Amino acid sequence: MKKNIKIKNTRDVMINSGVFIRGRVLDAGGGDSKYKAIIKESAAEYICLDIKPGDNVDVVGDVLNMPFQDGYFDTVISNQVLEHIKEPEKLFSETYRVLKSGGYFICTAPFLEPNHSDPEDYFRYTKEALGLMAQRHKFKIVKNGAYGGWPTVIFSFIRFKLFNPYKKHPRIKRAILRRLTRLFDFLDEHSSLGIVYCDSFLIAQK
Numbered sequence: 001m002k003k004n005i006k007i008k009n010t011r012d013v014m015i016n017s018g019v020f021i022r023g024r025v026l027d028a029g030g031g032d033s034k035y036k037a038i039i040k041e042s043a044a045e046y047i048c049l050d051i052k053p054g055d056n057v058d059v060v061g062d063v064l065n066m067p068f069q070d071g072y073f074d075t076v077i078s079n080q081v082l083e084h085i086k087e088p089e090k091l092f093s094e095t096y097r098v099l100k101s102g103g104y105f106i107c108t109a110p111f112l113e114p115n116h117s118d119p120e121d122y123f124r125y126t127k128e129a130l131g132l133m134a135q136r137h138k139f140k141i142v143k144n145g146a147y148g149g150w151p152t153v154i155f156s157f158i159r160f161k162l163f164n165p166y167k168k169h170p171r172i173k174r175a176i177l178r179r180l181t182r183l184f185d186f187l188d189e190h191s192s193l194g195i196v197y198c199d200s201f202l203i204a205q206k
Contacts, residue, residue, distance in 0.1 A: 007147040008188055010079055010108050011035065013201050018042045020104040020142070020203055023074025028063045028095065029081035032056055039077065047073075064090045071100045080199075082109040083123050092137040099206045105139060107202045111146065112153045114160040130202040139204035148198025151187035155180065156198055 007013055014021075014035045021042035027033060030048035033056035040046050049066065050057045061067040063078070064087055076095045082088045095105050109125040131144040148156075163169060163177045 007145070007201070008152070008185070009148060010199065010201075011038070012147065013106070013108055014038045014077075014079075017106050017203060020106060021075050021077070022104075023100075024072065025075045025077065026066075026068070026073045026098065028066070028076055028078045028091070029084070030056070030077075030079070035077075035079065043075070064094060066094050066098050068098045070097055072098050073103060074100055075104045075106065078105070078107045078109075080108055080110060082107070082125060083121055084118055086120075086122060088123060089133055089136065092133050092139070096137050096139065096206055101206055103206050104142070105134070105202070105204045105206070107134075107204075109200050110198065111200050112196065112198055113156050116160060116166070118166070125200050127200040127202075130200050134202055134204040139206060141202070141204050143203040144201075146193060146197040146200050149188050149191040149193045150196045151184045151191055152198045153196055155184035 007016065015038055018041065021039055024045045025039055025043040027039065027048045029050055031050050032054060033048045036046060036056065047058045048056055049059045049061050049063065051062055053060050059067060063081060064085060076099055078091060082091060085091060099105065107130060109130060111124055111126055115121050127144050127146045131141055134141055159165065163173060
């Protein structure tokens with residue numbers, strides 16, 4: 001991950017993790033493959049695994065019981081998935097299993113975000129929690145941090161309350177959301193990251 005770059009959101013984590021994204025890449029729980037274009041810039045092959053079929057889902061299956069052989073992937077990515085599964089530590093053990101020796105695991109998860117069932121929502125994670133689970137499952141931590149300061153936390157609650165991201169909104173509401181997004185992005189850019197942050201991230205190596 002590039003030094004002296006402020007990570008503001010999950011997209012930034014993906015953009016700045018290119019050096020760790022390589023070879024055959026699994027997007028575990030990728031759903032609509034939101035970051036597919038970014039990931040494919042560094043990957044030789046991209047596979048999206050999700051529990052539900054979808055236009056961008058390559059393999060339908062459970063991230064807690066991945067339908068792949070041992071050592072199949074060079075990189076495994078899990079973006080905002082841990083909060084939705086009942087046995088989060090099993091994701092770490094399954095990821096370790098399907099990774100090649102020396103492969104990378106890139107994981108993001110919410111810390112201070114509203115409840116968002118998709119289909120369920122169980123947990124929240126500090127950056128230390130992600131690091132601890134990685135160590136328990138034999139990973140070597142490469143980078144462990146947080147992103148999204150207090151403005152992003154506040155905006156996250158506003159967005160989920162008034163502009164549910166799982167629903168389609170009329171044009172005027174979308175225009176208001178765009179303006180609010182720019183405002184809170186500006187505030188976040190000029191705020192320091194402390195004990196109040198929105199999300200945690202981890203880059204670990206097998």
